[in-house]
Amino acid sequence: MxxxxxxxxxxxxxxxxxxxxxxxxxxxxxxxxxxxxxxxxxxxxxxxxxxxxxxxxxxxxxxxxxxxxxxxxxxxxxAAPRFQVIGVDVGETRIRVERFDLGLTELARAEIPMPQGREPGRCAPGDVVAGVAEGLAVVGLPDPDSGVRVLGIGIGVPGIVAGRPESVVHCQTIGWDAVPLEALLREVTDLPLFIDNGANTLGQAEMWFGAGRGVSDTLFLLIGSGIGASVMLDGVAYRGSSTSAGEWGHITAAIGGRLCRCGARGCLEAYIGAESIIARYAEAAPAADAASAASEEDALLRILAAARREESEQGRAARAVLAETALHLGVSIGNLINLFNPERIIIGGWAGLLLAGDLLPGVREVARAHALRHPFSKAAIEVGRLGPDAVALGAATLPVARFLHTAGVGPRSH
Amino acid sequence: MxxxxxxxxxxxxxxxxxxxxxxxxxxxxxxxxxxxxxxxxxxxxxxxxxxxxxxxxxxxxxxxxxxxxxxxxxxxxxAAPRFQVIGVDVGETRIRVERFDLGLTELARAEIPMPQGREPGRCAPGDVVAGVAEGLAVVGLPDPDSGVRVLGIGIGVPGIVAGRPESVVHCQTIGWDAVPLEALLREVTDLPLFIDNGANTLGQAEMWFGAGRGVSDTLFLLIGSGIGASVMLDGVAYRGSSTSAGEWGHITAAIGGRLCRCGARGCLEAYIGAESIIARYAEAAPAADAASAASEEDALLRILAAARREESEQGRAARAVLAETALHLGVSIGNLINLFNPERIIIGGWAGLLLAGDLLPGVREVARAHALRHPFSKAAIEVGRLGPDAVALGAATLPVARFLHTAGVGPRSH
DNA sequence: ACAACTTAGTTCGTGTTCCGATTTAACTTC
DNA sequence: GAAGTTAAATCGGAACACGAACTAAGTTGT
The missing domain is CATH 1.10.10.10 (Winged helix-like DNA-binding domain superfamily/Winged helix DNA-binding domain)
Structure with a gap:
């Protein structure tokens, strides 16, 4: 001790x-x-x-x-221009790479689509490494004679990042088990690597530049196709004993409930994630046109629009699905408030931002009813300010944070 | 920031x-x-x-x-004998006061029964203060001329302790709302007061002397008549933004579920707490003899015994109730493992210790099925080693911890 | 125009603190 | 009883923050 x-x-x-x-x-x-x-x-x-x-x-x-x-x-x-960092957002469908100066002003960006394998939602580690390498080539590096130093590459990935000193990534939903991503990436770059969960990097971006500024105990809820969370205690991401804390998506919301894509039953993700909302709506209103949507985002927008149409069958179905989503989200937020007693809860992710407009009042009310009075009264439930594309920005904060911590006297090649 | x-x-x-x-x-x-x-x-x-x-x-x-x-x-x-501390356990039915030396060797103890008011489970703050005062008088203080210094009084209470610098206690189940316990107690003693939630103090005792020794990220689950938890991160109790973190008992385990004594529906406490186990058994097996038990502890022991009787009606009912309890406990532990990624989960409290013998294997299995593989594999689920009476011991660690932190140069009257 | 203010930043001497090297202390072994 | 061994204390040096005094660079008043 x-x-x-x-x-x-x-x-x-x-x-x-x-x-x-x-x-x-x-x-x-x-x-x-x-x-x-x-x-x-x-x-x-x-x-x-x-x-x-x-x-x-x-x-x-x-x-x-x-x-x-x-x-x-x-x-x-x-001296922000004298230092640069690179942020990478590894998504299930595309990889985004951005180059920033120390002040996190964007200097260059690239977006590399991921080749969709045989099974949707499964991506080979090799494809990710190749995609990152391609993105790095596109955004380039500063002129070596300019005296500008690149501090490192921050990478947000959709999975649990574990292992020290070499990061290893687990993700049940995309079929990654102990992928040695750091070692793989070291083949394509010599820069220091900082790998973290995408929810953490997005949460970090909100902490530095968004809805979490100046707040120390914050929960950041990332609602996209699936869902995740980042637990910020005392201003920094809490990682637990083996860096997987905040795995919010697969806590059990209903025993023996809906089948989740992870294979278990009743996971929260099976009620709140966009993929599940779309699937549930398709079940409730088979005649609806949502299935023809070009993208998940489009499909969710159509459900929200349908919910506003008073009398139609589809409107009723959409309202029922969204009400169920709001109920589970509210209950879960209430539970998180009891457990973590946060100062702020921030809802983000592309689906979270879309849903928040219509659902937030209901979610707040459900959370109030299911949390203890005292901690609820101290917790503000808010919407993220940065949009869903800030994962790369948040990833770039990781080398910056290290730089600020060492005050520039870390391991330097000087 | x-x-x-x-x-x-x-x-x-x-x-x-x-x-x-x-x-x-x-x-x-x-x-x-x-x-x-x-x-x-x-x-x-x-x-x-x-x-x-x-x-x-x-x-x-x-x-x-x-x-x-x-x-x-x-x-x-x-120099352990030169310093003493006092630990107080404020329970719903009795107050226990113990005096220790710095090494937490017990020197004296007192147990004061609480007058049971009109409504069971409600106790007036004044009665608690009087009880503490009486207990302090019984355990006494060291001879003023002996040179022994009393560092302070640690107090574990069954509720949320908030407020700085003056502690204020909230507890929905016993009807306390913003009771200024520290100010009230200052009327009966001049010693420094350290007030904390009883689950936290018991958890602290396990961290220092029990199943949590040397582990940094630990969840301590207190199962008694009601239930509570203590979140130990990095070796110390995590308190959240307003010191109420770890309120595990009233998270919602089943939406619209069983009515809880707090007034809400589906609280975890309504499935796991001893009071609820006894009530559910009484509903399932009205003819059973549990109602005649002398105490809750006795009643729970009879249910455990009934569950072992193969063929009887009561045996089936007891097994069903206990299976439901194990299921909810296991699911909740799985959820906590996902959220906190702890190194160890310790089950304590008088009911927890009684139940663990028969239920632990089932609880472990349920937790495994409901948690993600990676964090589950890192989390050991164990039983507390100190018994339920260590709340006062844990409370006494609070002034000791302060003493160790300030290394004896704190606010001293010297 | 020039002294009198006012505020920002620097310099310098002092007291703490840790550390490496050396010395002293207290044993055992040959 | 000399040599060896391990533990602890002492001493001088270097790094550091700090308060006080001092310098720098303005404005204001008559």
Whole structure:
């Protein structure tokens, strides 16, 4: 128990350097005095650490503020253009690769469709690696002579990421069992790799730039074709003892209930995921036109539209299916509130964003009825702000987070 | 985000002092060299810090090890007899108060029955305060001239403990809403108070001295008349944003299901708690003798015995009720494994310990069938080792934990 | 126009702290 | 009793944050 190592006097500097850099990253254009006040460090210490960061070209003086009666403040900023990161979103149907600068301004992007194998929803690890390699080639790298350093590649995948130090990916729904993705990808790149669950990376993006800003205990619910969740405790993703925490999709919502694509019965995903909503509607209203939809997104939009048509048979069927979805989502959110006592619950994913418009009030009410009063009153249930395409953005935050943590003195080739 | 304060060079000393003291507490009779090796601190630093702790009379030299060819090791120990703590278990039917030394060796105990009010299961806050005061008087305090310092009183209560800095207790089942227990108790004692949920304190006891030793991510499930849980992440209780995390009893196990004593329908407690088991058996086998049992414990024992009688009507009813209980417990454990990815799940509480003998294999199997393969394979489902009476012991760990954290330099009257 | 303010940032001396090297302490073994 | 061995203490050096004093770079008032 409590086997943390003893602290060194140099750890103090490391910790303070990282603290100042993080503050500067999330509060751009601060002066040294701002930093001093925000962190509690003395002005002398801030001066000293900032000088070091400027010396290392991690921070730059970016201007000065108009004076109001004294010496003007010199504004500091992270030297965002000098560092770049790459974010990858491995989806079941396509791979998206984006290149960003340190400030996560997008510089280039590529989208590679996945070859659909014999069985739908199954993709070979080799195809994913090839797709990532192709995407990396398209987005390119900065000119090696420019002095720009690429910090690493963050990758969001639709499965459980386990194993240390080499990441291994499990995903029952697409048939991956202990795929050594990190080792496979190392064949196509030398850059540091940061692999995480896609729900986690999307949640991370919302924490940094979306509905989770400044909140520490947050649950991010990703509702797409299937569903997943990311548990953010104390501002960072909680991973559990073997990095698979937050597997929300396959908790049992109804014993002996509907068959799920994972093979079990009564999984929550079989009531909330878009695939299941579409299937349930097709069962309830066989004559409906949803089957002819071009995509899942299109099909879900048609169901939402049908639900608004008062008198038709299909309207009744659509309303029943959506009501069942809202009921299960609300109950599950109530349960999560009791278990985790979060400050905020964020609903995201492409289906979640589509559904939230019509369903959110009902979901809130069901959650209220099924949660204890006290924790419910502290939990805000909100909709994600970033859209479903932020998985790559969130993945790119992973190398950035490492950089901020090490304050640029990590393993560098310098 | 990340608004931690800057670190000081004196924080290093504080942190190392606490680290060494904690190590010494959990690994008694270590030498300075043992400490150095275990913490990574240099021998010089260990010497210096230990000298300080000895000077402060927090640590003593307690002997020497036989030499094996060189200077013998001097053994160090925490000066346990110089410090005492008090643990209180506030139950629905009785209050237990125990006095311990720092090593949590019991020195005195008292058990005060609670006056049963008009409605069963409702107890007035005033009665609790009076009961605690009476218990404190019985266990007494050390002689003021002895130099023994009492670090504080830890209190485990059956409800949600919220509020800072003054603890306020909510409990829907016994009718407490925002009871300012800390303020009320301050009327009867001047000692520092540490109030927490009883499931948390019992879980804490298991973490320090029972089935959770050395494990960091653990869920402790308390099954008594009602049920509760304690979520231990990274070795300490996770409390959520407003300290009510782990409210496992009133998550919804079946939508529109059995009526729970909290007023909602389908709560897990209505399927797993001893009160519900007894009620369900009484419904299924009205002729049974369980109703005449002297206590809930007695009633549950009779149901377990009935279930073992092959051919009787009552045996079938008992088996059906217990099977339903095992099913819901297993499903819920499977869900918790998916969500939290714990290293260990510990079943405790008086009813949990009684049930585990017969039900555990079935519960494990159900959990396996309802959890994802990967996280299930990492989670051990075990039975608590400390018995149900360790709530007071666990409560007493709270002031001890604070003492170890501050290494004896906290707010002292010295 | 120039002194008097005002605010931002730097420099410097001081006190803590950990650490490596060396020394001292306390044994055993030959 | 000399040599060897292991444990612990001591000492000087380096890293660090901090407070106080100081410098820099403006505005304001007369």
């Amino acid at each position: 409590a086997e943390r190592r003893g602290r060194n006097v140099r750890d103090v500097r490391r910790s303070n350097r990282s603290l100042l850099l993080r503050h500067l990253y999330f509060h751009p254009s601060s002066s040294r005095l701002d930093l001093s006040r925000a962190t509690g460090l003395s002005a002398a210490s801030v001066s000293s650490v900032v000088a070091e960061l400027i010396e290392a070209q991690v921070v730059i003086e970016s201007g000065a503020l108009e004076s109001d009666g004294g010496r003007p403040r010199i504004l500091l900023d992270v | 990340a608004e931690r304060r800057g670190r000081n060079v004196r924080d290093v000393r504080r942190s190392n002092r606490s680290l060494l003291l904690r190590h010494l507490y959990f690994h008694p009779s270590s030498s300075r060299l043992d400490l150095s090796r275990a913490t990574g601190l240099s021998a010089a630093s260990v010497s210096s810090v230990v000298a300080e702790l000895i000077e402060a009379q927090v640590v003593i030299e307690s002997g020497a090890l036989e030499s094996d060819g060189g200077r013998p090791r001097i053994l160090l120990d925490v």
